[in-house]
Amino acid sequence: MASLLAAEGLTKHFVLRRSPLGRPTAVVKAVDDVSFTLAPGETLALVGESGSGKSTLGRLVLRLIDPTAGRVTFDGRNLLALGAADLRAFRRDAQLVFQDPYASLNPRMTAGDILAEPIALHAMTTRARRRARVGELLELVGLDPRFAQRYPHEFSGGQRQRIAIARALAVEPRLIVCDEPVSSLDVSIRAQVLNLLADLRRQLGLAYLFISHDLAVVKHMADRVAVMDFGRIVETAATESLFAAPRHPYTRALLSAIPLPTPRVRRDRLVLAGDTPSALEPPSGCHFHPRCPFAVERCRLERPALVDDGVGHATACHRWAELPAPEAATGASQNSPTLARLMAAFGQTADGQGGGDVATVEKTGVAAPR
Ligand code: SF4
16 A cells, blocks of 8 residues: 655755854754554554654655655655645645643634634635534534633633644644653543543544554554664564564563562563763764663674564664564463553543433534545
């Protein structure tokens, strides 16, 4: 299938300091030669620790910031070559949902005005139909259309994130970059918002670039996962494959840190040695080598390339094929307590507005976005 979004060699350097002559003296390579594709209707998760470059990558593919090098295409068109009119059209196709719904909503505007703004900006419908369209959007995200008159501070955190999602949907996008969309929410409300995102994806055929540090959420939401460390993708695979058989020592360490739900289930934890190196002075060769228990001299000297095994599982490690298999967890369930709570909470109504299921809206006969 042709990709909807493709990044090739995407790189972003931030200059933190310059010499009196203007020469960069302190540079952070936030994103370093990253390539990936995203198919229509697919969810690709970007995971990694804070500062791994995943949010910067999300902003690069939306052209909210310009890359230092590399190329991004959307529907086969080079985003960096778009003129003002084409860029405006792209802004309709690709939207962003932020981590903090409260900060992303204008406190002086009602929910109705917040949703009507992009509809008017992109001339999505006639002025006469605009209010009706706002009501449809509120219903689509499981909110009462009468809430259009309320201000952001009158909503719960989960309801605010629903409004932020409705605002993104108002322009009928094909791609949404979700940047830690549930990390600021209570666990029970997280489940509802994740459920809503999954249902909207199925109903509207949306593609998500899903940025998260929470592997339990990623396991539930993503078709494929790309693990990032120091601005580079170090492993990428189908979600099932990556969770069943992680290859890169960094991925293994991340997965081994997820607690298991029952005392009967045992798993060896891969504990990383030392502190995370400074982003200003990343280690030579494989950036992970100071913390890697399997590092050898070659790792200090040579950057490992991200090599695909021919079936879509790519790893950037010199030694992954010779490493011992990760200890597989056994027992009834390998879901973490966090994921178990999320699953259990699906369908609950902790923020007072349904389970986020689009089926509820379908029953009311309210149309999906055209
Ligand atoms: Fe560890 Fe070497 Fe592989 Fe890097 S290349 S992850 S240091 S074994």
